[in-house]
Amino acid sequence: MSAVSVVIPVKDGERFLDELLSALAREGPDEVLVIDSASRDASREIARAHGAEILEIDPREFSHGRTRNLGAEHTGGELICFLTQDATPCPGWLTAYREAFALGERVGAAYGPHLARPETSPMIARELSEFFASFSPGGTPVLQREGDETFLSNVNACYARACWQEIRFRDVAYAEDQAFGQDMLAAGWSKVYAPGAAVLHAHDYPPAEFMRRYFDEYRGLRETSGHVEPFDLAGSGAQVRRAVAADRAWMLERGIGGAELARWTARSTVHHAGRKVFSALGSRAERLPAPVQAGLSLEGRGAAPNGDGAGGAPEGASPVPPPRHVPKMLGGEVYDVVARVREQGPAPLLPAAPGAAERERLRLAMVIPPFSRGSGGHNTLFQIFTRLEQRGHACSVWLADLHGYAKDVWPAVLRSEIREYFAPFEGPVYKDLSQWQGADVAIATGWQTAHATLALDGCHARAYVVNDHEPEFYAASVEHVLSADTYRHGMHCIAASPWLSELLVERYGTSSEPFQLGVDHEAYRPRPVQRRRDTVIYYARHSTPRRAVPVGLMALAELKRRRPDLRVVLFGAGERLHASFDYEHIGVLSPEQLSWLYSEATVGLCLSLTNFSLMPKEMLACGLPCVELAGVSAESIFGEDGPLALAPLEPARIADAIEHLLDDEEQWRRRSERGIEFVASHTWEQATDEVEAGLRHALRERERVPAVG
Amino acid sequence: MSEMETPQRTEQSGLEAENAQLRSRVRELETELVEVQARTNAAVAQWQERAYWLDRWHLDLNALMRRRGASEFRGLLRAARSVVWAAKRARRRLRGQ
Numbered sequence: 001m002s003a004v005s006v007v008i009p010v011k012d013g014e015r016f017l018d019e020l021l022s023a024l025a026r027e028g029p030d031e032v033l034v035i036d037s038a039s040r041d042a043s044r045e046i047a048r049a050h051g052a053e054i055l056e057i058d059p060r061e062f063s064h065g066r067t068r069n070l071g072a073e074h075t076g077g078e079l080i081c082f083l084t085q086d087a088t089p090c091p092g093w094l095t096a097y098r099e100a101f102a103l104g105e106r107v108g109a110a111y112g113p114h115l116a117r118p119e120t121s122p123m124i125a126r127e128l129s130e131f132f133a134s135f136s137p138g139g140t141p142v143l144q145r146e147g148d149e150t151f152l153s154n155v156n157a158c159y160a161r162a163c164w165q166e167i168r169f170r171d172v173a174y175a176e177d178q179a180f181g182q183d184m185l186a187a188g189w190s191k192v193y194a195p196g197a198a199v200l201h202a203h204d205y206p207p208a209e210f211m212r213r214y215f216d217e218y219r220g221l222r223e224t225s226g227h228v229e230p231f232d233l234a235g236s237g238a239q240v241r242r243a244v245a246a247d248r249a250w251m252l253e254r255g256i257g258g259a260e261l262a263r264w265t266a267r268s269t270v271h272h273a274g275r276k277v278f279s280a281l282g283s284r285a286e287r288l289p290a291p292v293q294a295g296l297s298l299e300g301r302g303a304a305p306n307g308d309g310a311g312g313a314p315e316g317a318s319p320v321p322p323p324r325h326v327p328k329m330l331g332g333e334v335y336d337v338v339a340r341v342r343e344q345g346p347a348p349l350l351p352a353a354p355g356a357a358e359r360e361r362l363r364l365a366m367v368i369p370p371f372s373r374g375s376g377g378h379n380t381l382f383q384i385f386t387r388l389e390q391r392g393h394a395c396s397v398w399l400a401d402l403h404g405y406a407k408d409v410w411p412a413v414l415r416s417e418i419r420e421y422f423a424p425f426e427g428p429v430y431k432d433l434s435q436w437q438g439a440d441v442a443i444a445t446g447w448q449t450a451h452a453t454l455a456l457d458g459c460h461a462r463a464y465v466v467n468d469h470e471p472e473f474y475a476a477s478v479e480h481v482l483s484a485d486t487y488r489h490g491m492h493c494i495a496a497s498p499w500l501s502e503l504l505v506e507r508y509g510t511s512s513e514p515f516q517l518g519v520d521h522e523a524y525r526p527r528p529v530q531r532r533r534d535t536v537i538y539y540a541r542h543s544t545p546r547r548a549v550p551v552g553l554m555a556l557a558e559l560k561r562r563r564p565d566l567r568v569v570l571f572g573a574g575e576r577l578h579a580s581f582d583y584e585h586i587g588v589l590s591p592e593q594l595s596w597l598y599s600e601a602t603v604g605l606c607l608s609l610t611n612f613s614l615m616p617k618e619m620l621a622c623g624l625p626c627v628e629l630a631g632v633s634a635e636s637i638f639g640e641d642g643p644l645a646l647a648p649l650e651p652a653r654i655a656d657a658i659e660h661l662l663d664d665e666e667q668w669r670r671r672s673e674r675g676i677e678f679v680a681s682h683t684w685e686q687a688t689d690e691v692e693a694g695l696r697h698a699l700r701e702r703e704r705v706p707a708v709g
Numbered sequence: 710m711s712e713m714e715t716p717q718r719t720e721q722s723g724l725e726a727e728n729a730q731l732r733s734r735v736r737e738l739e740t741e742l743v744e745v746q747a748r749t750n751a752a753v754a755q756w757q758e759r760a761y762w763l764d765r766w767h768l769d770l771n772a773l774m775r776r777r778g779a780s781e782f783r784g785l786l787r788a789a790r791s792v793v794w795a796a797k798r799a800r801r802r803l804r805g806q
Contacts, residue, residue, distance in 0.1 A: 353735060353739055354732055354735065354736075355732070355736060356739065359736070359739060359740065359743075361740070361743045361747070362743065363742065363743055363746045393743075394743050394746040394747040394750055395750065396750055408767075410764030410765070410767065411757055411764060412757040412758070412760045412761045412763070412764035412765070413761065413764045413765050415754070415757050415758075416761055426751075426754060427750045427751075427754050428750050428753035428754045428757055429757065437746070437749070440743075
């Protein structure tokens with residue numbers, strides 16, 4: 001049988017100590033330790049008379065967590081019971097604890113109910129009995145594990161020494177038991193509510209003292225668990241009314257009536273209202289000045305322990321403010337799946353199915369990152385994926401939401417947004433990759449989806465539709481490293497330009513083929529509107545750094561200096577940018593509105609520091625010549641002297657290129673006509689053909705090289 | 710020599726035939742799987758279409774009905790409905806309809 005030690009912290013506890021120690025003697029623990037914080041009454045003599053060991057400490061050294069750790073260190077039992085000085089064990093207390101620890105292998109703690117003493121007020125008596133009854137409606141011991149109730153109370157609790165040694169009480173002024181309850185369950189221990197391990201105990205203070213005690217308790221709870229007690233007049237008033245009604249019902253059941261009922265009703269109202277107010281104040285104590293905190297606290301403590309509040313931290317105490325416990329909020333870390341893939345490699349692919357690449361219909365599953373309205377990359381993906389679906393492939397969409405950006409958007413809403421923002425996709429949209437059903441080809445899209453896609457099993461092949469070279473979106477960072485890593489796991493890349501495709505092959509040695517971004521010619525076509533000769537429009541999406549907006553603005557400022565009458569229109573961003581010249585701001589437009597703007601303007605300006613976007617093609621489709629950056633990606637599509645006018649990343653040179661188009665009508669006409677002609681063949685159908693060929697290539701590669709990712 | 714080759718060739722052509730048969734069966738099964746997946750996709754998409762407002766308002770009716778008092782509330786509504794229906798029936802009867 002396990003040896004049992006009992007630890008009782010005491011300060012001026014003579015009122016119940018004799019009764020408590022007598023009851024303990026009946027229960028028969030192996031060791032009783034009383035930790036006395038300079039009692040001024042007969043506590044020490046009583047303890048001595050009962051043969052308890054006494055450990056005297058300086059009251060300034062007392063804290064609920066620290067002192068109990070000290071008690072556990074000074075005792076040797078395999079089970080360590082903690083009682084407060086006014087908690088008297090009822091018969092069978094120790095037996096119930098011993099039985100509780102036999103309920104499971106990893107039982108680290110047990111706690112029993114607090115029964116009201118006969119003189120306890122009805123409010124407290126009712127609350128205690130209802131509170132503890134809620135843990136075990138059947139009255140039998142209940143095992144509690146992670147995810148269950150974390151409540152634990154050192155008024156009456158028992159710990160396995162092994163568990164205490166692993167977890168230990170936090171050095172907190174209050175609520176060390178609650179913190180222990182959370183910590184032990186999180187560490188995989190379980191605890192037991194043992195109805196048989198009861199003690200007589202009740203904190204029946206006068207009303208004012210009660211409130212101050214609640215102030216202390218909720219301040220402690222805030223410090224250990226971060227709990228902030230909600231408070232609003234209507235809601236709190238209703239809570240108080242319900243509590244008073246419950247007290248009255250409880251009293252009536254026990255035959256309390258007449259004047260006594262009226263008196264207790266009044267006390268109950270004061271008690272519950274005061275409790276609500278003081279608990280709300282306690283959990284917001286850090287906002288109160290230290291002297292106010294000291295005045296509201298029953299302990300007279302002015303601020304958090306070890307702080308510099310008027311409550312008095314011990315002299316020479318650390319100036320470090322008390323740490324605040326932050327409870328677990330996520331099921332895992334953001335990049336867990338990335339780490340798993342990097343450590344263990346991709347999930348194995350299914351054996352190659354002969355002839356799968358040539359099969360008319362394929363099972364395609366596209367994994368996408370979260371999106372918002374106007375996302376160009378997602379528009380590209382859904383223009384193509386919807387067309388693949390229309391060609392008869394069985395298509396589904398899966399959201400990989402590493403950061404939880406879309407955690408409050410449920411799947412049906414996600415699907416509806418896809419249809420509203422991008423294209424009429426008919427298939428299902430899933431948020432939970434654990435519902436994964438396998439696919440002929442699993443398609444990664446943004447870098448945030450690549451590792452999640454690599455972790456999916458049940459696929460014949462994987463492919464990666466790459467819209468841009470995403471490592472260039474980030475400065476030195478984890479995201480920079482991880483996005484570069486996505487190209488190194490053998491997924492066949494289908495890249496949104498020859499420039500991008502070549503870059504992936506050269507820099508990462510991956511297999512890759514390009515596709516051309518399509519243009520929606522229904523929307524983007526010359527509109528019947530008078531073309532102006534004085535208007536430059538600029539895609540000034542400042543929130544996207546790769547758009548080189550500061551340089552674009554400098555170029556336009558230079559141009560305005562040369563031609564003060566020039567009309568400059570900025571679009572593509574909601575916010576108005578601060579510039580050194582006057583301009584017109586037109587915000588974010590729909591494709592229809594954009595095509596009218598492009599049909600009216602003289603020159604378009606759109607700069608891309610990485611892969612070019614759809615915007616220049618859409619401008620060209622409306623007959624609008626456009627200036628883009630030279631030496632990046634545009635040449636791979638349009639050639640060096642094609643429909644686009646190219647300029648290096650220098651404000652004056654960009655201004656020159658725009659000015660040539662404004663001045664040279666012949667050049668303007670030539671580029672306008674060549675632009676319309678050039679993009680005529682760039683359709684989403686063509687882009688879909690190319691992506692479909694890429695997906696089939698991934699399947700073919702899989703047949704050829706069985707080990708390919 | 711040719712006498713030995715003949716049974717080997719027969720065996721090989723038998724294996725090839727079996728192989729071709731198995732490949733054909735795999736193709737059939739793969740085609741069937743695409744059909745099943747397409748039907749499953751359509752069914753799930755249809756349910757997502759119907760569940761739009763539930764998802765929009767974060768309503769999980771199963772969880773809601775598991776809450777305390779939900780069944781009683783539903784019972785109350787059904788009782789109220791039956792009273793309304795009984796009243797309507799009585800009114801129709803009184804009007805001789």
